[in-house]
Amino acid sequence: MKHLLSAQDLTRDDAVRLLDVAQDFSDVANRSVPKLPTLRGVTMVNLFFEDSTRTRLSFEAAAKRLSADVMTFQVQGSSVSKGESLKDTAQTVEAMGADIIVVRHFSSGAAHRLAHSGWVEAAIINAGDGTHEHPTQALLDAATIRERLVSKARGSDLSGLHVAIVGDIAHSRVARSNVVLLNTLGARVTVVGPPELIPSGIEGWPVATSSDLDSVIDESPDAIMMLRIQKERIKGEFQPASGNYVRNYSLTKDRANRLAEHAIVMHPGPMNRGVEIASDVADSSRSVILDQVRNGVALRMAVLFEVWGGEK
Numbered sequence: 279m280k281h282l283l284s285a286q287d288l289t290r291d292d293a294v295r296l297l298d299v300a301q302d303f304s305d306v307a308n309r310s311v312p313k314l315p316t317l318r319g320v321t322m323v324n325l326f327f328e329d330s331t332r333t334r335l336s337f338e339a340a341a342k343r344l345s346a347d348v349m350t351f352q353v354q355g356s357s358v359s360k361g362e363s364l365k366d367t368a369q370t371v372e373a374m375g376a377d378i379i380v381v382r383h384f385s386s387g388a389a390h391r392l393a394h395s396g397w398v399e400a401a402i403i404n405a406g407d408g409t410h411e412h413p414t415q416a417l418l419d420a421a422t423i424r425e426r427l428v429s430k431a432r433g434s435d436l437s438g439l440h441v442a443i444v445g446d447i448a449h450s451r452v453a454r455s456n457v458v459l460l461n462t463l464g465a466r467v468t469v470v471g472p473p474e475l476i477p478s479g480i481e482g483w484p485v486a487t488s489s490d491l492d493s494v495i496d497e498s499p500d501a502i503m504m505l506r507i508q509k510e511r512i513k514g515e516f517q518p519a520s521g522n523y524v525r526n527y528s529l530t531k532d533r534a535n536r537l538a539e540h541a542i543v544m545h546p547g548p549m550n551r552g553v554e555i556a557s558d559v560a561d562s563s564r565s566v567i568l569d570q571v572r573n574g575v576a577l578r579m580a581v582l583f584e585v586w587g588g589e590k
């Protein structure tokens with residue numbers, strides 16, 4: 279695997295291999311010196327044109343645990359403010375030795391452009407492009423679902439599991455990548471949200487759709503993934519009134535109490551507590567939100583390992 283640009287590029291075997299390698303790497307965190315020499319001499323650059331806490335730090339931690347050198351670019355304070363393009367920025371970091379470029383960009387398709395334009399030779403990992411995809415988030419979510427809900431005997435088979443993804447589906451790259459990957463791994467997905475936050479063309483997605491969160495909760499999903507409203511992406515468009523939104527789509531304590539006993543609550547972060555998720559639900563025993571963060575480091579170690587040539 280030279281690049282990781284989209285969950286759509288992953289076959290079931292690819293996804294399972296990444297989840298298995300991530301599971302192997304997860305033990306590294308518990309060592310007295312949490313490091314492997316695997317990527318010694320390799321330089322990874324975080325090229326972030328949008329804000330991030332989890333993804334940027336997680337790639338940095340993953341690269342350091344594999345002994346790679348890390349450089350971080352953030353658009354604030356960079357020469358992008360002087361008009362420097364994506365091409366020139368990428369070529370500049372490659373000239374400084376980047377072997378792997380992890381890119382987050384506000385434009386859908388930016389990671390594909392970097393990978394296929396011939397501008398750079400580096401391996402490209404998509405860390406979120408516009409409203410398009412966030413494949414490593416979907417992989418770490420699948421790792422968390424597998425860890426919590428799938429017995430060792432069933433391995434990576436998520437068939438039989440029902441995952442509800444709730445909120446701003448229209449503007450969510452996390453939802454898009456999750457729908458694709460969960461489907462690849464055999465899970466059933468229902469997307470839930472107000473009609474104005476369900477994307478046009480949803481009929482072509484391999485999902486059920488609902489605007490009634492309470493009736494989906496009554497179907498006893500095994501996992502419920504809450505998404506924030508991506509206000510930064512819906513300027514000028516209709517935004518749901520927050521009172522109505524909270525009343526109809528927030529995962530309140532009452533709604534969480536109606537979930538099956540084994541069901542898990544997920545959120546990719548950042549959370550807006552009191553909007554899409556009640557604070558006491560986010561902090562409850564069924565919440566796996568910090569497990570998602572923890573699994574993100576091992577999963578990104580696996581992705582870095584794979585794009586750098588696997589066993590090589």
Ligand code: CP
Binds near residue numbers: 330331334406415
């Ligand atoms: N889940 C996620 O992408 O979080 P950050 O924006 O903090 O990276």
